[in-house]
Amino acid sequence: MDNRIEIRDLKKRYGTFELNCSLNVCPGQITGLIGPNGAGKSTTFKALLGLIRPDGGAVKLFGKDVSALTASDRERLGVVLSDSGFSGYLTIKDIVPVMNSLYCQFDKSYFLERCRDFELPLDKKIKDFSTGMKAKLKVLSAISHNAGLLVLDEPTAGLDVVARDHVLGLLRDYMEMNEENAILISSHIATDLEGLCDDLYMICKGKVVLHEDTDVLLGSYGILKMDEEQFARMDKQYVVKTVKESYGYCCLTSEKQFYLENYPGMVVENADIDGVIMCMIRGE
Numbered sequence: 001m002d003n004r005i006e007i008r009d010l011k012k013r014y015g016t017f018e019l020n021c022s023l024n025v026c027p028g029q030i031t032g033l034i035g036p037n038g039a040g041k042s043t044t045f046k047a048l049l050g051l052i053r054p055d056g057g058a059v060k061l062f063g064k065d066v067s068a069l070t071a072s073d074r075e076r077l078g079v080v081l082s083d084s085g086f087s088g089y090l091t092i093k094d095i096v097p098v099m100n101s102l103y104c105q106f107d108k109s110y111f112l113e114r115c116r117d118f119e120l121p122l123d124k125k126i127k128d129f130s131t132g133m134k135a136k137l138k139v140l141s142a143i144s145h146n147a148g149l150l151v152l153d154e155p156t157a158g159l160d161v162v163a164r165d166h167v168l169g170l171l172r173d174y175m176e177m178n179e180e181n182a183i184l185i186s187s188h189i190a191t192d193l194e195g196l197c198d199d200l201y202m203i204c205k206g207k208v209v210l211h212e213d214t215d216v217l218l219g220s221y222g223i224l225k226m227d228e229e230q231f232a233r234m235d236k237q238y239v240v241k242t243v244k245e246s247y248g249y250c251c252l253t254s255e256k257q258f259y260l261e262n263y264p265g266m267v268v269e270n271a272d273i274d275g276v277i278m279c280m281i282r283g284e
């Protein structure tokens with residue numbers, strides 16, 4: 001069975017908000033969905049998992065329509081949603097038998113070993129866990145039952161750098177368990193995803209505004225800064241977005257090398273993903 005996600009023209013309307021999103025996740029890949037608050041990331045995840053009814057479009061997991069997934073297909077999914085999790089009144093000791101009965105392939109010893117590595121107490125009620133402890137427990141639960149596909153909505157939200165590093169490390173371990181494993185992960189913290197994902201979808205006001213391989217985004221994209229006169233004279237064929245600034249213009253380019261070679265006086269900066277997002281949102 002292919003660990004694949006296919007979303008085609010997924011539509012969902014809430015008042016003035018309108019989602020219209022297409023994306024693919026391929027076996028062996030980590031795909032990131034980034035976008036500002038309210039962009040539509042969680043709505044996409046909920047529709048993908050069949051938790052809300054879309055107004056249109058098609059969603060497939062493992063090559064099957066989401067409504068056609070069997071219970072055993074669903075066991076092959078590992079999910080983290082921001083507003084889901086175990087009851088706060090349970091302890092890790094309580095949830096082990098629950099996981100055991102929910103998932104045929106629950107790997108109890110892996111799960112408990114990792115709980116020990118992360119110093120997660122087995123007897124403490126989950127409601128008394130810190131944000132970081134809860135996040136680690138959610139991700140550990142998602143990867144401890146031989147899922148082929150992970151769907152993770154903001155698994156690093158609210159974490160300090162150390163806890164974030166632990167969670168990202170767990171995801172890298174997961175990808176090494178099986179080369180066909182795949183992950184769809186969202187975050188509004190772009191730096192979390194740039195070191196992890198093979199490709200990134202940028203979503204804004206319900207629309208995918210950019211899809212690119214992370215290497216291309218970090219290697220070829222750049223930010224150009226110039227005054228009005230330089231802007232008027234420049235060749236704009238590789239300009240993706242333009243933002244008017246007090247000093248002149250700031251442009252996002254998909255080919256920074258072209259401008260480095262042809263415009264020696266121009267300021268050409270490497271684009272980090274936050275810079276790209278800012279230009280995509282503010283630019284025209």
Ligand SMILES: Nc1ncnc2c1ncn2[C@@H]1O[C@H](COP(=O)(O)OP(=O)(O)OP(=O)(O)O)[C@@H](O)[C@H]1O
Nearest residue numbers: 014015017035036037038039040041042043044188
């Ligand atoms: N059940 C709902 N009823 C009405 N509006 C909703 C509902 N769920 C989401 N929305 C609206 O849909 C839009 C997208 O929300 P969504 O939660 O998908 O964004 P997001 O990208 O996940 O944001 P964040 O990063 O803040 O979690 C928002 O305008 C939100 O108010």
